[in-house]
Amino acid sequence: MxxxxxxxxxxxxxSRMGMWLFLFTELILFxxxxxxxxxxxxxHQQDFHxxxxxxxxxxxxxxxxxxxxxxxxxxxxxxxxxxxxxxxxIALVIITILFAFGxxxxxxxxxxxKIHHGIYxxxxxxxxxxxxxxxxxxxxxxxxxxxxxHVIIGVTILVFNVVYLWTGHTNSNYFVKLENAGLYWHLxxxxxxxxxPLFYLIH
Amino acid sequence: xxxxxxxxxxxxxxxxxxxxxxxxxxxxxxxxxxxxTGITVSAAGINLGNWTIVxxxxxxxxxxxxxxxxxxHLKFEDKVFKIFVWVAMLTFAIFIFFxxxxxxxxx
Amino acid sequence: xxTQAKVTEEKNFFQQSTNKYTGIGSWLLTxxxxxxxxxxxxxxxxxxxxAVIFGFLIRLELIAPGKTIMEPQTYNQLFTLHGIIMIFLFxxxxxxxxxxxxxxxxxxxxxxxxxxxLNLFSWYLFIAGGLIAVVSMFxxxxxxxTGWMFYVPYSIRTTTNVIPALTAAFILGFSSxxxxxxxxxxxxxxxxxxxxxxxxxxxxxxxxxxxxIQILATPIIGITLLLVSIERWFGVGIFDPALGxxxxxxxxxxxxxxxxxxxxxxxPAMGMVSEIIPVFARRTIFGYNFIAFSSIAIAFFGSLVxxxxxxxxxxxxxxxxxxxxxxxxxxxxxxxKVFNWVSTLYKGSISADPPLLYALxxxxxFAIGGFTGLMIGVLSVNIHLQDTSFIVAHFHxxxxxxxxxxxxxxxxxxxxxxxxxxxxxxxxxxAWAITTIGFNTLYxxxxxxxxxxxPRRYYDYLPEFHTYHLxxxxxxxxxxxxxxxxxxxxxxxxxxxxxxxxxxPWGGVTLEWKxxxxxxxENFHEIPTVTTGPYDYSHYELAGKETK
Numbered sequence: 001m002x003x004x005x006x007x008x009x010x011x012x013x014x015s016r017m018g019m020w021l022f023l024f025t026e027l028i029l030f031x032x033x034x035x036x037x038x039x040x041x042x043x044h045q046q047d048f049h050x051x052x053x054x055x056x057x058x059x060x061x062x063x064x065x066x067x068x069x070x071x072x073x074x075x076x077x078x079x080x081x082x083x084x085x086x087x088x089x090i091a092l093v094i095i096t097i098l099f100a101f102g103x104x105x106x107x108x109x110x111x112x113x114k115i116h117h118g119i120y121x122x123x124x125x126x127x128x129x130x131x132x133x134x135x136x137x138x139x140x141x142x143x144x145x146x147x148x149x150h151v152i153i154g155v156t157i158l159v160f161n162v163v164y165l166w167t168g169h170t171n172s173n174y175f176v177k178l179e180n181a182g183l184y185w186h187l188x189x190x191x192x193x194x195x196x197p198l199f200y201l202i203h
Numbered sequence: 204x205x206x207x208x209x210x211x212x213x214x215x216x217x218x219x220x221x222x223x224x225x226x227x228x229x230x231x232x233x234x235x236x237x238x239x240t241g242i243t244v245s246a247a248g249i250n251l252g253n254w255t256i257v258x259x260x261x262x263x264x265x266x267x268x269x270x271x272x273x274x275x276h277l278k279f280e281d282k283v284f285k286i287f288v289w290v291a292m293l294t295f296a297i298f299i300f301f302x303x304x305x306x307x308x309x310x
Numbered sequence: 311x312x313t314q315a316k317v318t319e320e321k322n323f324f325q326q327s328t329n330k331y332t333g334i335g336s337w338l339l340t341x342x343x344x345x346x347x348x349x350x351x352x353x354x355x356x357x358x359x360x361a362v363i364f365g366f367l368i369r370l371e372l373i374a375p376g377k378t379i380m381e382p383q384t385y386n387q388l389f390t391l392h393g394i395i396m397i398f399l400f401x402x403x404x405x406x407x408x409x410x411x412x413x414x415x416x417x418x419x420x421x422x423x424x425x426x427x428l429n430l431f432s433w434y435l436f437i438a439g440g441l442i443a444v445v446s447m448f449x450x451x452x453x454x455x456t457g458w459m460f461y462v463p464y465s466i467r468t469t470t471n472v473i474p475a476l477t478a479a480f481i482l483g484f485s486s487x488x489x490x491x492x493x494x495x496x497x498x499x500x501x502x503x504x505x506x507x508x509x510x511x512x513x514x515x516x517x518x519x520x521x522x523i524q525i526l527a528t529p530i531i532g533i534t535l536l537l538v539s540i541e542r543w544f545g546v547g548i549f550d551p552a553l554g555x556x557x558x559x560x561x562x563x564x565x566x567x568x569x570x571x572x573x574x575x576x577x578p579a580m581g582m583v584s585e586i587i588p589v590f591a592r593r594t595i596f597g598y599n600f601i602a603f604s605s606i607a608i609a610f611f612g613s614l615v616x617x618x619x620x621x622x623x624x625x626x627x628x629x630x631x632x633x634x635x636x637x638x639x640x641x642x643x644x645x646x647k648v649f650n651w652v653s654t655l656y657k658g659s660i661s662a663d664p665p666l667l668y669a670l671x672x673x674x675x676f677a678i679g680g681f682t683g684l685m686i687g688v689l690s691v692n693i694h695l696q697d698t699s700f701i702v703a704h705f706h707x708x709x710x711x712x713x714x715x716x717x718x719x720x721x722x723x724x725x726x727x728x729x730x731x732x733x734x735x736x737x738x739x740x741a742w743a744i745t746t747i748g749f750n751t752l753y754x755x756x757x758x759x760x761x762x763x764x765p766r767r768y769y770d771y772l773p774e775f776h777t778y779h780l781x782x783x784x785x786x787x788x789x790x791x792x793x794x795x796x797x798x799x800x801x802x803x804x805x806x807x808x809x810x811x812x813x814x815p816w817g818g819v820t821l822e823w824k825x826x827x828x829x830x831x832e833n834f835h836e837i838p839t840v841t842t843g844p845y846d847y848s849h850y851e852l853a854g855k856e857t858k
Contacts, residue, residue: 011424011499013281013499014424014495014498014499016280016284017283017287017494017495017498018424018425018491018492018495020284020287020288021287021490021491021494021495022491024287024291024525024526025487025491025528025529026529027291027295028294028295028526028527028529028530029529029530029532029533030533031298031299031529031530032529032530032533032534032563032566033533033537034299035298035299035302035559035562035563036537036548036559036563038299038302039302039303039306039556039559040554040556040559042303042306042307043556044554057244061240061244064240065237065240068236068240069233071233071270071274072229072232072233072274074274075224075273075274076229078224079223079224079225079229082223121544121545121547122544122546130554131547131553131554132554134547134553134554135547135548135554135555138547138548138553139548141546142537142546142548182274182275183275186270186274186275189270190270190271193263193266193267193270194260194263194267196240196243196263197247197259197260197262197263201243201244201247201259202247202255202256283498290526291526294526294527294613297613297614298530298566298613301614301616301617301629301632302559302562302566304626304628304633305562305617305625305626305628306626307626308626308628308629309626310624310625310626
C-alpha cells in the first residue's frame with residue numbers, strides 16, 4: 001500500500017457541534033411548515049377550529065407521553081454508558097426503540113381511522129369541506145407524516161447505536177455517536193411538543 | 204489580540220465535557236414535562252379567546268426549554284452552543300415576524 | 311507516520327491519495343479536501359459550460375423578433391434550465407465548494423476539514439442533483455418550463471417534469487447545507503494555534519458568514535419545494551388557490567431562502583476580492599475589522615429583505631414599506647467593502663496581473679449591479695421595472711458580473727497553487743479584456759430596453775427593441791469568445807509541465823502561500839503557529855504608514 005492513511009482527527013466536541021448545526025436545519029425545515037401553518041390558521045381561524053374537532057386528542061396525548069418517556073430513556077442511556085454500564089445502556093436504547101414503535105402503531109391507527117372516514121388528501125369528502133379545513137388536513141398529513149418519517153430515521157440511527165454499544169465501539173470513553181443519536185431523538189420529541197397543541201388542542 | 208480573546212480561544216479548543224447527569228434528574232424533568240402536558244391539555248378546554256394559543260405556545264416553549272437544556276445537555280455545553288441555538292431561534296423568529304408583516308395588515 | 315511523511319515529502323496531493331486505490335478510484339473515494347475541491351471544480355465547470363450554451367441559445371433566439379431557431383416551449387425550458395443550473399450548480403457551490411474546500415483548511419492551518427467523509431458525501435449529492443436536473447430534460451414530458459422560481463400555481467399545473475427539477479434543487483440544497491455545516495465546525499475547531507478570529511483571512515470570514523446562511527436559510531427552500539412536490543403527487547392542498555392555498559405564501563417562502571442565497575453567492579466573491587487586492591497592491595488591507603463585520607452584517611440584513619422581490623404581487627402596504635426600507639441597509643455593509651478595497655489600492659504598488667484585473671472588473675460590475683439594485687428597491691420605481699429585462703440585467707451584473715468574475719479571479723489567483731504550473735499571463739489578460747467587454751455589451755442594453763418596457767422571459771418582442779437585442783446578442787458572442795480563450799489558456803496551463811509555479815508566485819502572505827505548489831497530501835508536516843495578521847505587508851511599506 002503506497003498511500004499514507006489519512007488520519008481522521010477525533011474531536012467529540014466538534015462532532016457535537018456539527019450535530020447541533022444539523023439540528024438547526026431540521027428545526028428550520030419544520031419551521032417552514034410552521035410558517036405555513038401560522039399563516040393559514042391566521043386566515044382561517046374558524047375552519048381550523050372546526051377541523052381540529054375531528055382529531056382524537058386521546059391518541060395525541062398518548063403519543064406525547066410516549067415520546068416524552070422515550071426521550072427520558074434515551075437521555076438515561078447516555079448516563080449509563082458514561083458510567084460504564086453497557087447492559088443498561090443497551091436496554092435503555094432498546095426501550096426507546098420500542099416506544100418509537102408504539103408511537104408508530106398509534107399513528108397508524110389514527111391515520112387509518114381518518115382515511116376510513118374519507119378524510120385524506122384529494123378525497124371527495126375532504127374536497128367538499130370549506131377551504132380552511134382542506135388546508136388544515138393537508139398540513140396535518142404533511143406535518144405529522146414528515147414527523148413520522150423522522151421517527152423512522154431516528155429508529156434506524158438508534159438500531160445502529162445498539163450495534164455500536166454491543167460491539168464496544170461506543171464505550172465509556174467514546175460515546176459521541178450515542179450522544180448525537182440522542183440529540184436527533186430529542187429533536188423529534190421537540191417538534192412533537194409543538195405539533196401536539198397546534199393540531200390536537202384547538203378547542 | 205487581547206487576553207480575553209486568547210482565553211476563549213483556548214477554552215474552545217480544549218474543553219471536553221465529562222458531565223454526568225444522574226438518572227434521578229432525568230426522572231424529575233420527565234415528571235415536569237408530563238405535568239406541563241397535563242396543564243396544556245386541561246387549559247385547552249378553557250375558552251380564553253386568542254390567549255388559548257398563546258398559553259399553549261408558552262407551555263410548549265417551557266417544555267422545549269427543559270428538553271433542550273437537560274435532555275440535550277445544552278446547559279452543560281460551552282457558551283458557543285448556546286449562542287448557536289439563540290441565533291437559530293432568532294432567525295426563525297425573524298422569518299415568521301416579517302412574513303406576518305404582510306398577513307397582519309390590510310392587503 | 312511522521313517519518314513516512316518525511317520520505318514522501320516531494321509527493322503532492324495529485325501523486326498521493328488518501329486511500330488504497332489508484333486512478334479514478336483514488337479520486338472518487340478520496341476524503342482529501344483538495345481532491346474534493348478539484349472534483350467540484352471540474353464538475354461545476356461542466357455544468358457551467360452547459361448553462362452557457364443554453365444562455366447562448368436563448369440570446370440567439372432573441373436576435374430578431376419572431377421565431378428564429380426554436381419553439382416558444384423550448385425557449386421556456388431553456389431559460390428554466392439555464393437558471394437552475396447556473397444558480398444551483400454553478401454560482402452557489404462555485405466559491406465555497408471549489409475554492410472553499412481547497413483553500414479553507416490550508417488558510418487556517420489545518421490538515422483537512424473536520425468531517426472529510428461528509429465532505430465527499432456532499433460532492434456526491436451535488437452530482438446526483440446535477441444529473442437529475444440534466445436527465446429530466448430527456449424524460450417524456452420535457453424539462454420544467456416554470457422558470458427557476460417554480461412559482462405556483464403554474465408549477466402545480468404544468469405537465470412538464472417539475473418534480474425531477476424540484477428534487478434536484480432539494481438535493482443540491484442538502485449538499486450546500488452539509489458543506490456549510492462542515493465549514494462552520496472546521497472554522498471553530500481547526501484553526502492553527504495563534505490564528506484568532508481576527509487573524510483569519512477575509513475569505514474565511516466570508517465563508518463563515520456564507521455557511522450560516524447556507525445552514526439557516528436553505529432548509530426553507532427545501533421544505534417549500536418538497537411541499538410543491540407533495541402537492542403535485544398527492545393533491546394535498548397547500549399552495550393551490552383552488553384548494554384555498556395562497557400562492558403569495560409560496561413566494562414568501564421561496565424568497566426567504568432565495569434572497570439570502572444571493573448573499574451565499576456574492577459573499578465568498580467579496581472575500582475573494584479582499585484576498586486579491588492586498589496581494590496585488592502590496593498593502594495591508596484597509597479596514598480589516600470593517601470588512602469582516604460587514605460580511606456578518608450583509609448576512610444578517612440580507613435575511614430581512616426577501617419580499618422586495620414581491621412588490622407587485624399584492625402584499626400589505628406595511629410589508630412593502632418595511633421591506634423597501636430595509637433593502638437600503640444592505641447597501642451600507644456592501645459599500646463599506648468597496649470603499650475599503652479602493653482605499654487599499656490607493657498608493658499601493660500595484661501589479662496588474664490577471665487576478666487583480668478580474669477583481670477590478672468585479673468592483674466595477676458590482677457597483678453597477680448594486681446601484682441598480684437600489685433603484686429597484688424603491689417601491690415606485692419597482693412598479694415600473696418589475697419583470698422587465700432591467701431586472702435581468704441587474705441580477706446578471708451581480709451574479710455573473712460580480713460572483714462569476716470573482717470565480718474567474720479565484721481561478722487565476724489560486725491556479726498556480728492548485729496545479730503547480732502557470733498559465734500564460736498575456737493571454738489571460740486578453741481573455742479578461744474580452745470577457746469584460748463582452749459581458750457589458752451583453753447586459754448593459756438590457757437595462758435600457760427594460761427601462762423602455764421590454765418584459766423579461768418573453769419569447770418575442772416589438773420591433774423597437776430590435777437594436778438592443780441585436781447588440782446584446784453580439785455581446786454574448788464576444789463574452790463566449792473570451793470564455794473560450796480563458797478556459798483554453800487555463801487548460802493549456804494545467805498541461806504545461808515546463809512552467810513550474812513557485813511556492814508563492816504573487817507574493818501573498820496568507821498560509822496557502824507557505825506550502826508547496828501543489829500542496830502535499832496533508833498540507834502541513836507541522837501545523838504552523840500564526841503570529842501576524844493575514845495581510846501583513848509592513849515589510850513592503852515605508853515606515854510610519856499603516857503598520858499595526
